[in-house]
Amino acid sequence: MSFASVDSSTTRCAPLVRDQSWIEQELEYLWDNHFADVPLVNRVAVRFVGTWRSRLGLITLSEDEHTTYICLNTLLRLPEVPYYVPSITLAHELVHYAHGFGSPLPRKYRYPHRGRIVERELSRRGLRAEYDLYDDWVYTHWYNFYPRFIGRLHPAWDPLRNGGQGVRSPLAASDPLRNGGRGG
Ligand SMILES: [Zn+2]
Numbered sequence: 001m002s003f004a005s006v007d008s009s010t011t012r013c014a015p016l017v018r019d020q021s022w023i024e025q026e027l028e029y030l031w032d033n034h035f036a037d038v039p040l041v042n043r044v045a046v047r048f049v050g051t052w053r054s055r056l057g058l059i060t061l062s063e064d065e066h067t068t069y070i071c072l073n074t075l076l077r078l079p080e081v082p083y084y085v086p087s088i089t090l091a092h093e094l095v096h097y098a099h100g101f102g103s104p105l106p107r108k109y110r111y112p113h114r115g116r117i118v119e120r121e122l123s124r125r126g127l128r129a130e131y132d133l134y135d136d137w138v139y140t141h142w143y144n145f146y147p148r149f150i151g152r153l154h155p156a157w158d159p160l161r162n163g164g165q166g167v168r169s170p171l172a173a174s175d176p177l178r179n180g181g182r183g184g
Contacts, residue, residue, distance in 0.1 A: 018077040034125040038098040046070045057089040059102030088134035095121045
């Protein structure tokens with residue numbers, strides 16, 4: 001066994017810093033502090049799921065509209081990712097909820113991202129500083145980060161095992177990573 005393989009296996013076993021409790025508390029924090037005017041009109045379930053290369057999060061609505069599912073890329077659990085990346089990704093999905101995408105609320109716009117409406121809404125809601133940090137980190141690090149760390153996660157966390165069942169109109173198909181940011 002070489003040192004290289006020892007290092008690799010140590011890296012693979014490195015602990016994750018964010019769990020289900022973290023994401024639920026972050027949802028509550030964001031809703032209370034930045035989205036308090038947005039009515040909660042159905043059940044909102046959040047979880048880390050998926051290891052998509054070109055997507056950090058998504059929001060979908062169940063067929064009966066009783067449940068909104070917000071999913072964040074599982075790689076955002078890793079300690080190398082600053083907290084503002086999963087936080088702003090979650091806030092981004094809450095903007096969609098407020099705009100009636102992935103939620104039963106009336107739809108305010110025809111398209112979820114056109115005109116940088118998500119970025120502008122995050123600014124309006126007091127999240128500009130965190131958004132800028134997020135944007136910078138994603139632009140600078142994500143595409144190098146992804147191939148380095150994808151192997152750290154257990155295959156059972158593969159999103160495709162759970163994706164898309166019982167949900168309709170996922171923004172997945174029209175929700176690029178940058179979400180209307182640079183180059184997107
Ligand atoms: Zn989006």
